[in-house]
Amino acid sequence: MSQAPDMPRLALRDISKTYGAFAALSGVSMTVGVGEVHALLGENGAGKSTLLKILSGILPPTKGHIEVDGEALAGHSMANARRSGIAMIHQELQQVPELTVAQNMFLGRPITRGGVLLARDEMRRRAVEALARIDKDIDPDVKISTLRVAQRQIVEIARALLFEARIIAMDEPTSSLMPAEVEKLGQIIHQLAATGVSIIYVSHKLDEVRRFCHRGTVLRDGKLVGTIELADATEEQIVSMMVGRDLTHEIHPTARTEEVALEARGLTWQNRVCDVSFTLHKGEILGFAGLMGAGRTEVLHLLAGLEKPQAGEILVNGRSVRFRSVRDAIRSGIGLLPEERKKEGIVPLRSALANAGITSLDSYSPRGLINGGKLRRDVIAVFRSLQLRPFDPDKPVRLFSGGNQQKVVIARWLVAGVKVLLLDEPTRGVDVGAKGEIYRVIRDLAAAGHAIIVVSSELPEILHISDRVMVMRNGRAVAEFGRDTMSEEAIMQYAARDTRVEEAA
Amino acid sequence: MAVQGTLPMTDAKRHRLVAFNLRDAGTLFGLVAIAIVFAVLAPDFLTTHNLINILQQSSINACVAIGMTLVIISGGIDLSVGPTAALSAVLTAMLMTSGVPLPISLLAGLGVGLLCGFVNGALISFAGLQPFIVTLGTLSLYRALALIFTGGNPILGLPNGFRHVFNAYIGIVPVPVIIVAVLSVIGWLLLRKAPIGEYILAVGGNEEAARVAGVPIARTKITTYMLSGALAFIAGIILIGRLGAAEPVLGNLWELDAIAASAIGGASLMGGKGSIVGTLLGALVLGAMRNGLTLMDVQAFYQLLATGIIIIAAMLVDRFTRGRA
Numbered sequence: 001m002s003q004a005p006d007m008p009r010l011a012l013r014d015i016s017k018t019y020g021a022f023a024a025l026s027g028v029s030m031t032v033g034v035g036e037v038h039a040l041l042g043e044n045g046a047g048k049s050t051l052l053k054i055l056s057g058i059l060p061p062t063k064g065h066i067e068v069d070g071e072a073l074a075g076h077s078m079a080n081a082r083r084s085g086i087a088m089i090h091q092e093l094q095q096v097p098e099l100t101v102a103q104n105m106f107l108g109r110p111i112t113r114g115g116v117l118l119a120r121d122e123m124r125r126r127a128v129e130a131l132a133r134i135d136k137d138i139d140p141d142v143k144i145s146t147l148r149v150a151q152r153q154i155v156e157i158a159r160a161l162l163f164e165a166r167i168i169a170m171d172e173p174t175s176s177l178m179p180a181e182v183e184k185l186g187q188i189i190h191q192l193a194a195t196g197v198s199i200i201y202v203s204h205k206l207d208e209v210r211r212f213c214h215r216g217t218v219l220r221d222g223k224l225v226g227t228i229e230l231a232d233a234t235e236e237q238i239v240s241m242m243v244g245r246d247l248t249h250e251i252h253p254t255a256r257t258e259e260v261a262l263e264a265r266g267l268t269w270q271n272r273v274c275d276v277s278f279t280l281h282k283g284e285i286l287g288f289a290g291l292m293g294a295g296r297t298e299v300l301h302l303l304a305g306l307e308k309p310q311a312g313e314i315l316v317n318g319r320s321v322r323f324r325s326v327r328d329a330i331r332s333g334i335g336l337l338p339e340e341r342k343k344e345g346i347v348p349l350r351s352a353l354a355n356a357g358i359t360s361l362d363s364y365s366p367r368g369l370i371n372g373g374k375l376r377r378d379v380i381a382v383f384r385s386l387q388l389r390p391f392d393p394d395k396p397v398r399l400f401s402g403g404n405q406q407k408v409v410i411a412r413w414l415v416a417g418v419k420v421l422l423l424d425e426p427t428r429g430v431d432v433g434a435k436g437e438i439y440r441v442i443r444d445l446a447a448a449g450h451a452i453i454v455v456s457s458e459l460p461e462i463l464h465i466s467d468r469v470m471v472m473r474n475g476r477a478v479a480e481f482g483r484d485t486m487s488e489e490a491i492m493q494y495a496a497r498d499t500r501v502e503e504a505a
Numbered sequence: 506m507a508v509q510g511t512l513p514m515t516d517a518k519r520h521r522l523v524a525f526n527l528r529d530a531g532t533l534f535g536l537v538a539i540a541i542v543f544a545v546l547a548p549d550f551l552t553t554h555n556l557i558n559i560l561q562q563s564s565i566n567a568c569v570a571i572g573m574t575l576v577i578i579s580g581g582i583d584l585s586v587g588p589t590a591a592l593s594a595v596l597t598a599m600l601m602t603s604g605v606p607l608p609i610s611l612l613a614g615l616g617v618g619l620l621c622g623f624v625n626g627a628l629i630s631f632a633g634l635q636p637f638i639v640t641l642g643t644l645s646l647y648r649a650l651a652l653i654f655t656g657g658n659p660i661l662g663l664p665n666g667f668r669h670v671f672n673a674y675i676g677i678v679p680v681p682v683i684i685v686a687v688l689s690v691i692g693w694l695l696l697r698k699a700p701i702g703e704y705i706l707a708v709g710g711n712e713e714a715a716r717v718a719g720v721p722i723a724r725t726k727i728t729t730y731m732l733s734g735a736l737a738f739i740a741g742i743i744l745i746g747r748l749g750a751a752e753p754v755l756g757n758l759w760e761l762d763a764i765a766a767s768a769i770g771g772a773s774l775m776g777g778k779g780s781i782v783g784t785l786l787g788a789l790v791l792g793a794m795r796n797g798l799t800l801m802d803v804q805a806f807y808q809l810l811a812t813g814i815i816i817i818a819a820m821l822v823d824r825f826t827r828g829r830a
Contacts, residue, residue, distance in 0.1 A: 306717065330719045344717050347710035349777050358707050359719045361700035369698045412718060 007070050009034045009198040010086075010167050015064035017050050017222075024050040027064070028224045030217045032167065037189055037199040039209045039216035039230065043242055043431040044402065047222040048202055052169055055200070056088040057081035068167070087160035091172040093152050097145035102127035104144050105159040130158040134188050150181035157188065161197075168192070169200040174208060178292050179496070186212050204432075206235050220244055243433045252443055254467045254483070255283035260318065261451035262334070262420050264303070267312035272298045274475040275312070280420065280451045285442060287466030288455040289491045295475035296455045297339055300422040303453075304336035305329030316420070330359060335413030337406065339424040339455075345409045348398035352388065353379050355397045356411040375415075382411045386441055403427075403434030410441065421445060424455045439465055459488045471495050528771040528823075532786040535769075535819065539790060543797030550797055557677060563792030564685040566762045567785055568740040570770075571685075571692040572733030573763035574784040578696070579726055580709035580776025581636035583733045585625060586763060587756030588647035590741030593617040593734075595651050597742060598660040598751035607667060614738055621647055622734025626727030644760070651753040659752040663745060671746025681743045688736065693781040695732075705729055709776030765812070766791055769819040790815065 008031035017025040025047045032038045042048050053059040055066065060076035067073070068084040095104045102124045111119045111126070127140045135154045144152060153173055160168050174182045189199055189212050201213050209216060210230050218225040218241045225241050262280040267273055273295045280286050288296040301307045303314060305323035314321050316332045323329045329336075338344035346355055356379045357364070364375045380393055386407045390400075397408055406426060413421055423442065427435045442465060446452055456462050462469055469486050471479040471494040479494040481487075543550040569586050576583045597614030601607060621643065628639045673680045696702035704725040707715040716722055740759070745751040768774065769790055770783030794815060798808045 304717070325721075326716060326719045327721065336717055338714075338717050343711075344713045347707045347714050347777065349710050350706060354703060354706070358703055358715070361703055365700050369694065370700060370703070372698070416719075 007034075008032060008067075009036070009069060010200075011067040011070075012051070012055070013065050013067065015051065015054060015061045015066070017047075017054060017059065018062045023222050025054075025061075025219075025222045028219065028222075029064075030224070030227060032198045032200060033214075034198060035193045035196045036215065037193050037201055037213045039213040040200055040202045040219070041209065041216050041238065041242055042219035042225075043433060044429075045221075045431070046219040046242070048219060049171070050222075051219070052088065052171055052200075052202065055081065055169055056086060082163065085164060085166035087163065087165035087168045089153065089156045089160070089168060089170045089173060091175060093149070093156055095144045095152060095156070098143060100141050100143055101131075101138060101147070101155050102140040104155060105130065105140075105162055109163065126162060127158070130162040131155070133161055134158055134191070148181075149176050150178070150184070153177075153185070154188065157192070161192075165197065167198045167200065169202070171202045172204070173201070174203060174205060182208060206238055209238075210235070218242055239432060254285075255443075255447040255449075256467050257282045257284070257449075261316070262303070263315040263318075264299070265313040265315070267299060267302055267309050267314070269298060269302055269307055269309050272475050273302065273309070276472070276475075276477045277312075278470055278477060278480075280453060282419075282449050282451050283446050285446050285452045285454060285465055285467050287462040287469040288453060288472060289459065289462050289469050290472035290495045292457060294472040294495065296472050297424055298475075299472070300336055300424050300453065300455060303329065303334055303420075304422055305334070306336070330416060330418065333417070333419040335359075335416065335418035335421055337409050337413075337421065337423045337426055339428070341402065341405055341409070341429065346397045346405055349396055351394045352383070352397045352400065352408045352411075353393040355408050356382065356393075356415055359412050359416040379411065379415055382414045383407070385444075386411055386414075387437070401431065401434065403430040403438055406430065406438060407441065410445075414445075419450060421450055421452045422455075423452060425457065426454060427456070427458070427461060435461075459491060462486075462491070463488065526782075529780055529783045529786065531822065532770050532783050532790065532819075535822075536786055536790050536793060539793050539797070543793065543800070547797055547800040549800055553677070555796065555800070557679065557682075559789065559792050559796045560682045561679045562796060563788045564679075564681045565740045565743055566759070566766055566791065567788035568685045568688060568736055568743065569759050570763040570766035570784045570788050571688060571781060572729075572736035573760070574767045574770070574772050574779050574781060575692065575696065575705055575729045576636075576733045577764070577767050577772045577774060578709045578776060578779040579705045579729045580712065581629060581726065581729065582640060582764070582774070583622075583625060583730060584637065584640040584760045585621065585643040585647055586733060586737040586740075587759035588644055588651060589618055589621040589734050589737040590744070590756040590759065591753055592621065592647045592651040592654070593738040594741030594745050594755060595655050595660055595751045595753050597738075598663055598745055599655070601664055601667060602660060602662055607664065611742070614742065615735060618734040618736075618738025618741075619731045620734070621737075622731035623727060625734070626723075626730035629730070630723035630726045648753075655753040657753060659750045661750045663749050663751070668746055668749050671743055681747070684739070684743065688739065689781060689785055692732075696781055701725065701728055706777060709778070711777070762788075762791065765816050769816060771823065787819075790819075 010032040012028060012030050015025055015028045016023065028047070028051060040048050040051065050059065054061045057076055057078040057080055065072050068086070073080055073084055096107065099107070105127045106123045111123050113119050124140055131138050131140060134157060138151055138154060144155070147155070157168065173185060177185065193199060201209065203209050213230050215227055216230050216238070217227045220242060259282045260279050261282045265277050267276045276299055288299070290296050298307070302309045305326045305328050308323070316334070321332050353376060357375050360375070361370055364371050383391065383393060388404055388407050397405055400408065426442065427438050430438060442452060442454065454462070454465055463486055467483060469481045469491060470477050471491055473495055481490060549555055573583055573586065593614040596617050597610045600610035600613055625640055625643055628634050629636050671680055675683055696705065704720050707718065707720050708722055708725050712722060741756060744755055766787035767779060767784050770780060770787030772779030772784065791812060794811055795808055798811060
């Protein structure tokens with residue numbers, strides 16, 4: 001699989017980047033061969049982004065240099081990197097939604113006639129050519145905004161080919177793709193590599209990395225840990241290189257009680273949730289498994305009062321409730337940790353304390369003004385039990401790591417005295433190391449009698465944390481597994497079953 | 506085991522104090538710098554009489570700006586403050602001059618101010634319209650109502666008792682300054698110590714997250730616009746009390762001065778950030794500058810120029826001193 005070329009396509013030589021006393025990267029060297037797919041691995045903050053920025057000329061290195069086909073880059077600028085054939089596919093695609101595919105592909109680098117008039121026909125023809133190399137189905141004349149993320153990504157890759165990129169760096173390209181789209185991207189990457197394009201692939205998803213990439217370079221705390229042949233490495237080995245210690249998998253005792261905390265009967269909403277029923281016990285962790293778009297997030301939104309069910313019933317402690325607003329759900333003791341932390345979870349400029357206290361203000365202000373001292377004491381006690389790090393309640397929440405921002409949102413619900421916690425992708429965008437800590441928090445809460453639903457797209461996570469798993473597909477609850485029957489195969493069989501077969505049956 | 510800080514409260518308090526007041530200290534520094542410049546250039550500037558004058562001249566803008574700041578922090582803007590002041594003030598004036606008892610006239614005017622704010626807030630919250638456009642619309646609408654209501658004529662002959670209140674002094678401090686000082690304390694308490702303040706900061710900082718956290722979004726927004734309307738009314742009353750007449754065109758361009766004071770004081774037009782103390786200092790910066798230039802006999806054109814420069818300079822300083830973490 002892996003080619004061993006004499007002259008690497010790309011070589012990073014002893015790259016360092018320091019900010020004052022802080023070293024974001026120290027002495028990192030790596031090489032990428034012609035047509036090699038090379039994974040860049042590491043936890044958040046390991047230095048991957050800094051390395052990508054240096055590679056694409058956004059940041060100059062403090063020390064070290066970059067060679068492409070044996071020639072050192074003349075200077076560090078984005079124009080220079082581009083001229084050497086380095087292209088970058090950012091996680092947040094940098095496109096103009098209201099322009100067409102072809103227009104976006106020539107954005108900033110138009111072909112002109114006499115330097116003034118745009119040569120539209122010529123640009124369109126070349127765009128079609130470039131697209132045809134990877135995906136003939138994309139219409140060059142439609143607006144970017146009408147395409148799905150996966151297609152927009154393909155446009156970006158085609159754009160890179162258009163300008164004869166020899167090295168394409170992809171930053172978390174599959175973070176918002178459906179499984180089928182991930183497979184397609186894998187094929188495209190394979191195909192590009194076969195034509196001699198070198199790919200640098202940054203992803204947290206180790207199964208993808210192992211399937212798509214030849215070799216991988218692991219960074220930790222800005223330092224090079226090593227480069228490995230991925231075919232020879234196990235996932236555990238890679239993870240332990242990333243985090244610098246072995247992650248142990250232990251089986252934890254369940255805290256499930258017989259008392260029912262929450263029950264859903266026949267919940268239905270638009271076409272996305274159809275007749276979903278389940279019960280949730282006190283002390284229980286119920287996993288919701290399924291593919292993206294299966295309706296799991298929507299069920300949580302119905303339970304949290306963000307949307308109103310069109311049919312069905314929610315019972316809290318055996319009593320039927322109807323939520324007209326989020327506040328109603330909170331009063332019934334239900335709180336949601338939303339899927340997109342930055343967009344729906346935190347108020348970034350406000351302190352951790354303010355973010356955690358916001359839901360409980362009414363009960364802390366009996367005479368109109370907030371009893372700040374008491375609120376502070378109570379929030380701090382919760383932060384302490386969740387082991388917030390750094391332990392600085394007055395620091396703006398945006399300065400905390402992803403995992404600790406999640407703790408702040410969870411703290412909000414604990415301060416509010418919520419008994420049912422709905423956790424939507426609780427470890428998304430959280431470091432490998434911090435994931436374990438989130439799991440510990442979830443287990444502690446269950447042990448303290450909270451009833452918890454965890455939605456996760458990562459099957460190992462679901463299996464690791466749940467007492468029971470409910471599988472959803474196309475808005476329906478299609479299967480349920482207990483501890484002893486749950487397995488990746490069993491869940492996937494229900495989550496991804498071809499719907500046509502089912503309808504025919 | 507995690508780092509288990511046994512966080513001393515005093516430390517936390519000091520941290521909070523520093524974090525919250527750094528930006529205000531910057532505005533204060535600007536104000537002091539302007540005062541020093543004028544003290545050198547205009548000998549009459551630093552007299553007690555003149556300083557009191559500056560407070561007096563800044564009080565109306567400060568009053569409007571307190572409300573504006575709350576609206577801006579919530580992520581909105583209120584362009585209709587001037588016409589709101591005019592409409593509520595001419596109504597109050599008309600009632601007073603036709604013999605209605607003073608308290609009832611004032612309450613009616615306050616009601617109009619609150620109603621103007623409610624309409625703004627309701628259109629923004631329930632119809633989902635953009636604050637800029639809604640209040641641009643009501644800017645014309647409320648002004649038109651004030652003009653139609655009065656036939657375009659000023660209402661003269663306000664009761665002497667009413668006029669005396671707003672031209673009186675307590676000690677050496679003019680009554681309007683005291684009124685605005687009290688309103689500032691209330692505004693500060695609302696923003697810093699009451700749930701509504703946290704709600705305003707949260708809604709302006711991230712509306713979607715605030716919703717998930719159970720913050721009453723519509724109630725919060727409507728409340729801020731109503732507070733803005735009420736404060737505009739009080740500013741209008743202070744003005745007509747001092748002049749003795751209520752013109753339907755009063756309050757022209759108040760919104761711009763109020764936005765300027767808020768912005769100089771550190772409020773972000775993106776929402777989520779701002780302070781009452783900062784805004785008061787911002788209003789004083791503008792007031793001190795106009796006063797100083799007038800003392801130096803600088804033409805009005807140049808005063809306008811200076812105002813523009815101050816606003817942009819304040820924003821540049823803000824941009825380049827903000828900690829990038």
